[in-house]
């Protein structure tokens with residue numbers, strides 16, 4: 106049976122006290138959230154508190170990490186600084202706001218692959234690139250940093266068109282299917298069946314309770330990376346209800 110994963114990227118929306126109150130609400134709704142394939146991505150500074158307050162079994166991840174794991178890197182966070190399940194890398198906000206190049210993202214990806222956490226590599230085209238029919242070549246370039254083999258690690262590729270993030274502008278299912286098919290073909294050309302089995306495809310960009318059911322009919326989608334709607338407990342709960350994870 107298809108098992109959908111829900112990854113909640115809280116970005117910088119929730120401070121420590123808001124993160125803890127979100128977790129208390131999850132705990133109070135055990136029947137709905139327990140043992141669901143949900144990964145919460147709090148701010149780095151709130152991960153400890155989230156872990157300490159969570160009474161149910163959900164996964165926890167980092168929104169980003171340093172390419173180094175230890176040393177004189179003021180203000181940065183090592184993937185090994187706390188035990189986590191997953192780490193986002195290459196999010197468009199990192200690429201655009203923090204000017205992270207493919208080369209930086211490649212170093213970070215390799216660091217995550219060498220750690221105990223599994224990476225979620227975000228890729229996606231801007232509106233300009235889409236309008237210039239460059240989407241597939243942009244995705245190919247962003248995928249060119251993938252390692253030759255995965256050595257048994259789980260990898261997730263999150264297709265997140267930049268123009269869909271935070272805009273309320275969700276692509277049609279046909280468009281998402283076309284992009285995910287292209288990603289899948291690229292992965293098939295790179296990896297063995299065993300590695301392919303360990304790769305998931307997510308969609309992200311303005312996902313909420315009003316569009317999740319429609320998006321679920323794209324069969325190539327294994328999960329969703331959700332931003333703003335995941336940081337609001339009632340909206341998040343509505344999504345979880347509708348997915349019936």
Ligand code: PEP
Pocket residue numbers: 114265269270271272309310311312330331332333334
């Ligand atoms: C994201 O930034 O990963 C994202 C999907 O954001 P939103 O859901 O707010 O569009």
